[in-house]
Amino acid sequence: MTATPPATGIREPVLRWTLGANYLLCSFGRFSLVPVLAIMLARQTGGAGWVTSGLGLFGFIVFAGLSALLVSRWLPTFSYMTSMSAGTLCSALGFGLLAYTHDPVLTLVLLFLAGFGISVNAVLARVLVAESVASETGRNNIFSMQQIATNAAAALGPFLAGALYVSGNAAPLLAFVSVAYLLAGVALFIGLPRRLRPPRGPRTRGGGLAAGLRLLRDPECRRASVVTAFGAFVYGQFYSAFALLVALAIDSALLRGVLLGGPPVAIVILQAGVTAVVNRSLRAGVPPLTLLVRAVLVFGSALFLLGTGLPIVVGSVLAMTIWAFAEMLFTPVVSIAFTRITSVSRLAASNLQGVAWTTGEALGSLCGGAVFLLCHRHGAGSAYWLVLATATILGMLPYLRPRRVPSPVAPDTQAPAGPAR
Numbered sequence: 055m056t057a058t059p060p061a062t063g064i065r066e067p068v069l070r071w072t073l074g075a076n077y078l079l080c081s082f083g084r085f086s087l088v089p090v091l092a093i094m095l096a097r098q099t100g101g102a103g104w105v106t107s108g109l110g111l112f113g114f115i116v117f118a119g120l121s122a123l124l125v126s127r128w129l130p131t132f133s134y135m136t137s138m139s140a141g142t143l144c145s146a147l148g149f150g151l152l153a154y155t156h157d158p159v160l161t162l163v164l165l166f167l168a169g170f171g172i173s174v175n176a177v178l179a180r181v182l183v184a185e186s187v188a189s190e191t192g193r194n195n196i197f198s199m200q201q202i203a204t205n206a207a208a209a210l211g212p213f214l215a216g217a218l219y220v221s222g223n224a225a226p227l228l229a230f231v232s233v234a235y236l237l238a239g240v241a242l243f244i245g246l247p248r249r250l251r252p253p254r255g256p257r258t259r260g261g262g263l264a265a266g267l268r269l270l271r272d273p274e275c276r277r278a279s280v281v282t283a284f285g286a287f288v289y290g291q292f293y294s295a296f297a298l299l300v301a302l303a304i305d306s307a308l309l310r311g312v313l314l315g316g317p318p319v320a321i322v323i324l325q326a327g328v329t330a331v332v333n334r335s336l337r338a339g340v341p342p343l344t345l346l347v348r349a350v351l352v353f354g355s356a357l358f359l360l361g362t363g364l365p366i367v368v369g370s371v372l373a374m375t376i377w378a379f380a381e382m383l384f385t386p387v388v389s390i391a392f393t394r395i396t397s398v399s400r401l402a403a404s405n406l407q408g409v410a411w412t413t414g415e416a417l418g419s420l421c422g423g424a425v426f427l428l429c430h431r432h433g434a435g436s437a438y439w440l441v442l443a444t445a446t447i448l449g450m451l452p453y454l455r456p457r458r459v460p461s462p463v464a465p466d467t468q469a470p471a472g473p474a475r
Contacts, residue, residue, distance in 0.1 A: 064186045064247065070196045072245030073179055076238045078203035080142065080175065083234030085204075085211030087149065087227065090219045095165075097222055098156050110165050112416075117169030119412025122177040123405050124170075129178065130254035130401070135246045138178050142239035144171030150232030153225040171235070173408065180404040181252050184393040190342065191333040193393055197386035198329040202322055209318035252401055269406050274395045277343060279406060281453050282388050283414035285350040288357065288446055289384065290418025292317070292377055295426035295438070296360075296370075302430065303366045313370055317378035328382040342391040347453045349384035352376060354446035361439030 087094075095110045122129075129137055148168030155161055179200075187193045218227035269275045293314075300310050335345060356376040359369050392407040393400070429438040 066187050066192045068245045069186055070199055072241060073196060074199045074203055075241040077200040078207065079234045079238035079241060081204045081207030082211065083231040085207045086214035087231050089212045089215045094224050095161065098161065110162055113162060114165050114169045115416055116412060117166045118172040119408050120173065121170040122173040122408065126401060126405050130252045133249055133251050134178055134182050135242050135248060138175050139239035139242050141171040141174035142235045146232045146235035149228055153228040177404045177408060178252065180389055180407065181400045184400045185253060190336045190390055194329060194332055194336065194386055194390055197389045198325055201385050202325045205318040205321040209315060209322065253399060269398055269402060272397045274397050275406055277453060278391045278395060279410040281343060281346050281350060282407065282410040284449055285353060285384050286411045286414030287418035288350060288353040290415040291422040294419045294422025298427055300370060313374050316374050317381060320378040321382055325382050332383065332387060342387055342394055344454065345387045346384065346391050347450050349380050349387060350450050351447060352380035352383065354443050356380065357439050357443035357446060361436040361443060363436060
């Protein structure tokens with residue numbers, strides 16, 4: 055069951071465009087840096103570069119996904135605007151100051167500070183949507199716009215990185231990234247009420263990772279978390295195992311670029327159409343968790359194609375196409391599934407979403423980068439894809455619920471306007 059969120063005084067279109075601008079600017083900052091971050095860290099810290107690069111990338115991913123848990127008990131004390139803009143400021147400072155240090159320890163501290171700011175901004179954005187928009191279709195529209203903004207930045211980010219990171223001089227690129235996060239914070243001042251705060255209640259207290267893990271005892275939380283982690287694990291194969299497959303088996307640089315850059319471009323163009331299909335399903339009473347499971351099964355079909363012995367170009371193009379469609383369905387619906395959880399607070403559910411996604415994607419990237427490479431070197435690359443596809447399909451079958459349950463929230467209604475808290 056989904057309770058109608060309390061009134062926050064924000065109209066859905068205003069919130070959609072405000073958070074869309076925030077996400078677009080944050081994503082441009084992040085995805086213009088990520089393509090060169092590893093080599094940048096290695097060059098800036100000299101002899102310790104290999105350690106800094108490895109720890110920095112891993113720690114950044116973890117902090118960007120989970121570190122809001124460290125302060126979750128205090129977040130209801132401050133307004134959304136204060137906490138989210140402080141988060142973007144932390145990211146701006148962390149990335150901006152990276153250009154002026156060659157000390158490995160300080161480099162890691164600044165990188166983790168940047169990840170912390172990203173985590174706080176993302177967690178509170180999801181809570182704000184859940185609290186402000188009553189209809190699941192309205193929430194889906196906002197989460198889909200964030201998906202489009204993220205992928206537009208992902209498609210253009212590598213070109214910005216190539217233009218701004220020249221001859222090992224990181225200062226111009228890091229300055230651009232820092233300014234992007236500062237502007238992302240400024241965008242919040244345009245559309246958010248000044249005093250609106252996250253909800254405070256007995257279930258928002260007691261933050262931290264241990265408290266987040268205790269939520270898994272609840273069936274609603276456990277189902278959403280398992281499916282999300284499973285899907286994120288498979289999603290993590292694209293930029294690890296699939297990227298390695300493309301690099302090792304395809305000679306054409308142009309085709310490699312199309313295969314790896316195709317999904318972001320396709321998502322920018324086609325996300326609106328997929329969102330409309332998802333909205334019709336939500337209005338018809340299809341539970342978000344069922345849509346989520348279907349998306350993971352689509353991911354599984356892409357994996358299966360890579361292991362069937364098709365010519366590598368044909369298999370890769372088909373898998374990339376299916377992968378892009380699965381991502382368009384999966385990523386926004388993850389947030390919808392967690393906003394439907396009523397057994398815990400919105401803030402707790404958002405934190406748990408971050409834990410599930412980050413855990414799955416990190417483990418998926420690790421598996422895709424290490425296990426696939428080992429299998430490929432021993433002539434068992436096809437077996438890797440087939441085993442993973444089979445595990446994905448079998449793992450999701452217990453969670454597939456074909457029954458349709460009418461949503462208790464009117465699909466096209468919005469929380470009534472009211473004074474900002």
